[in-house]
Amino acid sequence: MPVSPLHAPLLDWYAAHARDLPWRQPGVSAWDVLVSEVMLQQTPVARVLPVWLEWTARWPTAAALAAEAPGEAVRAWGRLGYPRRALRLHAAAVVVTEQHGGELPDELAALRTLPGVGAYTAAAVLSFAHGRRHAVLDTNVRRVLARVGDGVENAGPSATAAEYARAEALLPDDPGEAARWAVATMELGALVCTARAPRCSECPVADACRWRAAGYPAAQTQARRPQAFAGTDRQVRGRLMAVLRTASEPVPRDLLDEAWHLPEQRERALAALAADGLASELPDGRWCLPGTHGPAAAGVAPAGAG
DNA sequence: CACGCGTGGAT
DNA sequence: TATCCAAGCGT
Numbered sequence: 001m002p003v004s005p006l007h008a009p010l011l012d013w014y015a016a017h018a019r020d021l022p023w024r025q026p027g028v029s030a031w032d033v034l035v036s037e038v039m040l041q042q043t044p045v046a047r048v049l050p051v052w053l054e055w056t057a058r059w060p061t062a063a064a065l066a067a068e069a070p071g072e073a074v075r076a077w078g079r080l081g082y083p084r085r086a087l088r089l090h091a092a093a094v095v096v097t098e099q100h101g102g103e104l105p106d107e108l109a110a111l112r113t114l115p116g117v118g119a120y121t122a123a124a125v126l127s128f129a130h131g132r133r134h135a136v137l138d139t140n141v142r143r144v145l146a147r148v149g150d151g152v153e154n155a156g157p158s159a160t161a162a163e164y165a166r167a168e169a170l171l172p173d174d175p176g177e178a179a180r181w182a183v184a185t186m187e188l189g190a191l192v193c194t195a196r197a198p199r200c201s202e203c204p205v206a207d208a209c210r211w212r213a214a215g216y217p218a219a220q221t222q223a224r225r226p227q228a229f230a231g232t233d234r235q236v237r238g239r240l241m242a243v244l245r246t247a248s249e250p251v252p253r254d255l256l257d258e259a260w261h262l263p264e265q266r267e268r269a270l271a272a273l274a275a276d277g278l279a280s281e282l283p284d285g286r287w288c289l290p291g292t293h294g295p296a297a298a299g300v301a302p303a304g305a306g
Numbered sequence: 307c308a309c310g311c312g313t314g315g316a317t
Numbered sequence: 318t319a320t321c322c323a324a325g326c327g328t
Binding site for chain 3: 036037038039040041042043044045046047048082084085088115116117118119120121124136138139140141186189190194195196226
């Protein structure tokens with residue numbers, strides 16, 4: 001479906017207004033594109049930028065990352081949030097190194113088996129890094145298609161088969177053009193067709209937008225209430241991880257105890273972090289990031305020697 | 307499938 | 318100040 005009234009205006013708009021993001025530079029490896037995609041899962045571009053630059057300079061390849069302790073990845077992750085992503089990226093690096101000769105797979109099924117790589121991220125790598133023809137459905141694209149195509153303010157809670165079918169149908173035949181279309185659609189959602197206060201006066205496809213034509217009807221179904229944060233285990237986990245991240249030496253328990261005032265919740269959060277492999281307890285009772293001080297023992301039984 | 311999972315800037 | 322939101326994934 002190469003010809004629609006949307007394509008030329010949107011591609012032209014992207015050529016003129018695309019952000020100059022480092023992971024879009026020519027020559028960036030597929031692995032580094034993957035790193036950017038994982039970092040960008042639920043985290044704004046502005047915060048990813050400096051971390052991605054440091055990370056890719058320090059670990060230019062999957063093998064380089066795989067050679068490190070997982071805790072070093074967690075530490076380098078800094079305050080991007082959701083540090084399990086750092087653990088998954090490290091685990092993916094190990095798989096790529098040990099099972100794919102250090103080369104990130106370029107097939108959908110193989111990518112999808114990597115930890116932290118779901119439907120969106122796999123399609124993004126294929127499209128952005130390899131210039132292949134894949135529907136790339138992230139929250140931005142889904143919002144754009146919902147507004148322009150369906151005339152509603154927001155997409156549903158999760159991508160449906162119908163949305164994939166539409167995105168697929170809109171893809172230009174030429175792979176390279178399809179890849180540009182994919183990133184252009186995302187960029188429009190990120191810069192113009194935003195969740196709040198969309199800049200419709202700057203939109204290259206405003207004339208074709210059903211939501212605009214309908215007078216911007218408000219969403220009928222109210223979105224899922226954002227999960228609370230203050231006082232939750234998530235906040236406690238974040239406090240504990242911040243202590244472990246900033247400490248160069250293993251930290252004694254009483255230092256962790258200062259991170260949260262409720263002992264029961266603190267214990268629960270710390271146990272959960274250990275179970276997730278984000279924190280390790282040493283034999284002397286101190287805590288550290290996994291593998292950063294002695295053999296990694298993320299809450300698992302010590303393996304027999306040899 | 308609904309939920310848990312961090313963090314901080316913008317409104 | 319509280320709420321919303323940011324290129325999702327795994328269970």
